[in-house]
Amino acid sequence: MTVHFTKDHEWMKIEGDTAWIGITTYARHALGDLVYLELPETGRKVSKGEHFAVVESVKAASEIYTPVSGKIVEVNSTLSSNLDDLKEDIETGWIVKIKMSNPSEVANMMDKTAYDQYVSTLD
């Protein structure tokens, strides 16, 4: 199992044609103290680059983008009341599961090493 990363600080775990998507620990710390997470409806169709959730911190509201197109098949609704879980944790930190309509979109994403290197250039 591989975890993929985007420049917008999302992580994505793939199993078959399903993708688990969350935000990275780096993003979480950059946002500051979180106060609110707006989750999408199950069943919504999203295309690559579209925002599907909004996370609000004491500093700002930030949109979370999907790196792949497809249909949202499950939403981790427990996150709304457990914002501390919103991090790079595949068991509890995923926001949505998306059934991918075009798995080839995963091709150009970063692995953990490449992402860590990318993050080190940001500060």
Add this chain to the structure above:
Amino acid sequence: MTQIDDTRGLDYHESLLWEKARSDTPGVDLPTPENKPLRTGQNARAEIGLPQISEPQAVRHFVRLSTKNYSIDHGFFPLGSCTMKHNPRLNEKMARLPGFAHLHPLQPMETTQGALALMCELQRWLGELTGLPGVCLTPAAGAHGELAGIMTIRAAHLHKGHHHKTVILVPDSAHGTNPATAAMCGYTIRTIPTRETGRVTLSAFKEALGDGYDVAGMMVTNPNTCGLFEKDIREISDLLHKAGGYFYGDGANFNALVGKIRPSDLGVDVMHINLHKTFSTPHGGGGPGSGPICCTPELAPYMPTPIVIKDQNTYRLEQAGERPTSCGQLKGFHGQFGMHVRALSYMMSHGKDGLKRVSEDAVIHANYILSQLQDDYHVPYAGPCMHECLLTDKIQKEKGVTTLDIAKTLIEYGMHPMTVYFPLVVQGAMLIEPTETESQAELDRFIHVMKMVAQDVTAGRTDTLHTYPVSAPRRRLDEVKAAKEPNLRWKVS
């Protein structure tokens, strides 16, 4: 049983009127109407829960509250992208002239010629300073002006039948109101990344533009929110125009350019002017603001209505339907007329040379601060800057001191903090806009406190920095709890 509140020295602890009220205090004594229903539809005062309080208690309550407001009249207010400059008292005197102050918006126009002449003159000054002669004064504030500007662009595209133009380009360093405005007007936002240089580069713009077929326009603030001048803007606006898009200029940072550059020369087609920033009408709780828009002759037919028109020697407001291509009326009556008086007073009292000097001094002040603090704080994009300078907490963060701690320390030293954590593209941003109206002594005091913080961090004396403010009426507030469990209504406990 009497509880003593937290008043010490002359720092008044002021509770709510409802908490002060006592049933044995006589309030204002009004006769109780007998056998007549009250016009408010209520039965009696007591039943709607008005506090029973005497006149002197009520007067003291509001006077004490007024002393708790920190304003530009109290002290240094370097809030970046907000241009908190001194509001000359002359402006206030002009706005209070009975002929202006006591006008009624529905008065016949032959009795309000002076006021209309003033608005017409303000239109002319704004047209001259921006190089954009189509001026509508009615938008009520900056974001309202943005809405007016983008609606103008949209009306122009629709009139030309350009229904395929559905995208507005916005840099990621923009004020949040830019993408919000474009979205409100039904446009899709395409972001231009600026993180690496702090500016919109030609290559990043070209990539966002693509073939330009779907691009309706672009919204850019110049100087931008990193305090930097957009150097490639002329080439960028040329390309945008070739693709059939319009350039919306966000006028929030116009204080750096007045009298030096006309935005029309940079290719701006329409922009708003924050009279309450650049032209010193009060803002920040003291509003109302005022956000006139200025546009090219090409876009003028589409701007909101009404504008003031001069027919030979008389002035009048444009009539409904007189300009059928207009995007419509966005504000009742004349807009914020009192602000028009203040802004024109400011312009006329400064004159052409004075306004140019305003921009020059604003830029020099920001560069003075940058030059004094650049060895103590991380500077994300090398200077010189324009009218505001951008620092970050990168160096201090290694010792656990963040932008928030630095801002709170400034409060401890009796200053309003700078803009923090904005622009969003810069981690731990501190955006400092001193404005031209501060004295060097005031700038030096700010620099001194900032240097002291940096030295404390270097020496490891960070504990107190996390506790500030300690002298303010309130200590650090629980921002998370305030956002998650807002308590907005007082209830009898």
